[in-house]
Amino acid sequence: MTKIYCAKYLVPGNAPPIIGGALLAVNGKIVSIGRFADLRRAHPEVQVVEFPDCVLLPLLVNAHTHLELTDFPLWAQQFGETTEPDNFVDWILRLVRVKRKLGKKAYSCSVANGIRQSLAAGTGAVGDILSQYSSRKVYQGTMLHGVLYLESLGHDPEIISRFRNELRSLLAEERVGLMQLGISPHSPYTISADYLKDVYEKCFRQNLPCSTHLAESPEEIEFVVHGGGDLAKRFYPSVGWKYLIPKGSGCRPAEYLHRHAGLFPKNLLVHGVQLSGREIELLAKQQMSLVLCPRSNAKLKVGKAPVAQLLQAGINLSLGTDSMASNDSLSVWDEIAFAHNWFGGECDAPTLLKMATSGGADALGLAAQLGSLEVGKLAEFQVLQPETAVAENEIFDYLVAPGRTEEIVQVFHQGETSV
Ligand SMILES: [Zn+2]
Numbered sequence: 086m087t088k089i090y091c092a093k094y095l096v097p098g099n100a101p102p103i104i105g106g107a108l109l110a111v112n113g114k115i116v117s118i119g120r121f122a123d124l125r126r127a128h129p130e131v132q133v134v135e136f137p138d139c140v141l142l143p144l145l146v147n148a149h150t151h152l153e154l155t156d157f158p159l160w161a162q163q164f165g166e167t168t169e170p171d172n173f174v175d176w177i178l179r180l181v182r183v184k185r186k187l188g189k190k191a192y193s194c195s196v197a198n199g200i201r202q203s204l205a206a207g208t209g210a211v212g213d214i215l216s217q218y219s220s221r222k223v224y225q226g227t228m229l230h231g232v233l234y235l236e237s238l239g240h241d242p243e244i245i246s247r248f249r250n251e252l253r254s255l256l257a258e259e260r261v262g263l264m265q266l267g268i269s270p271h272s273p274y275t276i277s278a279d280y281l282k283d284v285y286e287k288c289f290r291q292n293l294p295c296s297t298h299l300a301e302s303p304e305e306i307e308f309v310v311h312g313g314g315d316l317a318k319r320f321y322p323s324v325g326w327k328y329l330i331p332k333g334s335g336c337r338p339a340e341y342l343h344r345h346a347g348l349f350p351k352n353l354l355v356h357g358v359q360l361s362g363r364e365i366e367l368l369a370k371q372q373m374s375l376v377l378c379p380r381s382n383a384k385l386k387v388g389k390a391p392v393a394q395l396l397q398a399g400i401n402l403s404l405g406t407d408s409m410a411s412n413d414s415l416s417v418w419d420e421i422a423f424a425h426n427w428f429g430g431e432c433d434a435p436t437l438l439k440m441a442t443s444g445g446a447d448a449l450g451l452a453a454q455l456g457s458l459e460v461g462k463l464a465e466f467q468v469l470q471p472e473t474a475v476a477e478n479e480i481f482d483y484l485v486a487p488g489r490t491e492e493i494v495q496v497f498h499q500g501e502t503s504v
Contacts, residue, residue, distance in 0.1 A: 086500055087111045089133045091121040092141035092468060094480055098442045098457030102480050106141065110464035113499030118458055139494065140469045140480065143458050144209025145417040146231075146445025149296070149355045149376040149405025151214045152199025153192045154180075157410040160187065173302040173385050174315040178323055180410050184216075192217040199415060200227050206416035207467040207493050212296060212353060212376065212405065212449050214269050218255055224262035228498040230465075232294045232353075232449050233261060234269035237284060240277045240329035249283075256293065265450070267294030270347075272301070273338050274308045274316055278331065282345040289349050294450060297347060300338045300364065301356035302387040309338050339364035348373060353448050355405065357395065358388045365391065369398035374448040377440070379424045381407035393431040403445035404437075417441050418489035425485040434481035464500040467493055 088110055095106025097118060107121035109128060117124055125133070160183050161167060170176040196215075200223065203211060210230040215221060218235055235255060237248045256266055270276050270284040288295040300306070307314030312333035321330050334341050339360060342348055348371035355376045360368070368375065377390050395402055404424065406415050413419070421437050428437075446456025454463045469492045475483045495502050 086113070087131050088500065089121070089124050089128065089131050090136070090141060090466070090497075091124075091133060092136040092139045094140045094475070094477075095458070096140060096142040096438075096480065096484070097459065098143045098438070099459055102477075104477060108141075108458055108464065108466075110497075110500040113464055113501070115458060115460055115462050115464050118460060136468045136470075136494075138470065138474070140471065140475070140484070141458075141466055142469070142484075143442050143456060144465045144467055144496065144498075145207055145441045146210045146403060146449065146451075146456065147203060147208045147406055147415065147417050147420075148212045148353065148403035148445040148448050149214070149378055149407060150199070150203075150211055150415060151216075151408035151410070152196045152203070152211065152415075153215055153217055153220055154195065154408035154410045155199035155202065155415065156191065156195040157183065157408065160191070170385075172315075173304050173387055174319050176385050176411065177320055181324060183410075189217060189219055193220045193223050196220045196223040199409075200224070200229055202415045203229060204496065205493070206414070206418060206490050207496055208415070208417055209465045209498070210446065210449055210451055210455055212445075213264070214296065218251065221255075221261045221264075221266075224264050227262050230263045230449075230451060230455060231265075232267045232296070233264040234267045234294065234296045236269045236271055237280075238271040238275040239280070240326050240331075245277065245280045248280075256291075265294060267296065269296045272298040272305065273341050274305050277329075278334075278345060281347065285342075285346040285349070285352065288351065289346065292351065294351055294353070296353040296355060297342065298356055299342065299354045300359040301382075302385070303359060305338060306359050309334055309341050310336065337361060337364055339367050343367060343371070350374065351450070355407075356382065356387075356390070358382050358390045360391060360395075362394065365394050365398050365400070369400050374401040374403065374444075376403045376405040376445075376448065377424070378405045378407040378412075378420075379427045380413070380420055381411040383423070383427065384411050389427065392428050396432065396436065401444055401447050402440045403448045404441045414490070416490040419487070421485050422487040422489070434485040437485055438481065464497060466497050468495045468497075470494045
C-alpha cells in the first residue's frame with residue numbers, strides 16, 4: 086500500500102511543524118516526509134489522502150498503565166466501594182479488597198476495554214503492568230505496541246518460588262501480539278529484598294524490560310527508610326504479611342534500588358514524586374528513564390513530581406495515565422492537558438509533547454519504530470480536527486489544551502486506518 090497523507094499542519098515530533106505537510110507511506114512505513122507540494126511533485130502517481138484544516142501527528146505513548154484495571158470504576162460500584170479513599174494506604178486497601186472479589190474473566194474483559202479505549206484515544210504504545218498473567222492473550226491480534234510487564238511481588242518464600250517458575254515459562258514466549266514481555270517487581274515496599282535483587286539481576290542478565298513503581302508517596306519513604314508508618318501498620322497485616330515486615334533500610338527508595346542492583350536503564354521507573362535532589366542525581370548518573378503520572382498523583386494526594394529538577398538533570402521523562410483505579414480516563418491527551426496546568430511554567434508545551442511521544446518510545450525501547458514521524462519509522466499517526474481554526478504560532482498551545490481526545494478523527498496503524 087502506497088499513499089500520501091497530507092494535512093494543514095504536520096507535527097513530526099523531532100522537527101518543527103510543517104505547514105501544508107505530508108508523508109508518504111509505503112507498506113506501513115514512512116518513506117518520505119515534507120511539504121505536500123514537494124511530495125506530490127516527486128510522486129505524481131500516488132493516491133493522496135487529504136485532511137484539510139487538520140493536524141497530523143504521531144500516536145502517543147502511555148508509558149505506564151494497568152489496563153487490567155480499566156473496569157475498576159464499575160467494579161467499585163458493584164462491590165459498594167464508592168467512598169473515595171482519603172489517602173494512599175486507604176486507596177491500596179480498597180484496591181486489594183476489590184481485586185480479591187474478581188474472577189479471571191473480569192480481568193480479560195477489562196484489558197480488552199483498556200486496549201480499545203487506548204487505541205481510540207490515539208495511543209500507539211503502552212507500558213502495561215499485568216498481575217493476572219492469563220489476560221496477556223487479549224493482546225494477540227491488536228495494534229498496540231509496547232511492553233507487557235508481568236507484575237511480581239511478595240515476601241512469602243513459597244509464593245516467590247511459584248512466581249519464579251511461572252515467570253520463567255511465560256517469559257520464554259517473549260512476545261504477545263506486538264507487545265514484548267518483561268517483569269515488574271511492583272515496588273520497594275511490596276517485595277522482599279532478596280527477591281527484588283534476584284529479579285533485577287535476571288532482567289539485567291537477560292536484557293529484559295523491567296519496570297518499578299518508585300518514590301510515589303510519603304508513606305513509601307517512611308516504610309523504606311524506617312520500616313514503619315501506615316504501610317507497615319495497616320497494609321501489611323491486611324495482605325497476610327504481618328510477620329514479614331522488613332526492617333528499615335536506612336536509605337531512600339532510589340538508593341535502596343541501587344543497593345539491590347535495580348538502577349539499570351532498562352528498569353523503567355514510575356512516579357518519582359518524592360525523589361530528593363540526591364536521588365535525582367543518582368538516577369541521572371545511572372541513565373534511568375522515569376514515567377510521570379500527574380493525574381494519578383493528584384487524585385491520591387501523594388504530591389507533585391519535581392519536574393524542573395528532573396528535566397534539568399537530563400532524565401528521560403515520559404507520561405503515563407496509571408490505571409482507572411486512580412484516574413478518570415486512559416487518554417494521554419487528557420494527561421498532557423492536566424500536566425500542562427499542574428506543572429505550570431516548569432514544563433513547556435513542546436517538552437510535554439516530547440514526553441508523550443519520543444520520551445515514551447525511548448523508555449519502552451521503541452525509538453527505532455515509534456515516537457516521531459521520520460523516514461524509516463512506522464506510519465503510525467493520528468489526525469485531529471480542531472473545532473476552531475488554529476494559527477501557526479498556536480499549534481503547541483492547542484495540543485496541550487483540554488479537549489484533544491474528542492477531536493481525533495482518524496488513527497492510522499502501519500498506514501492503515503483503524504478508527
Ligand atoms: Zn501503577
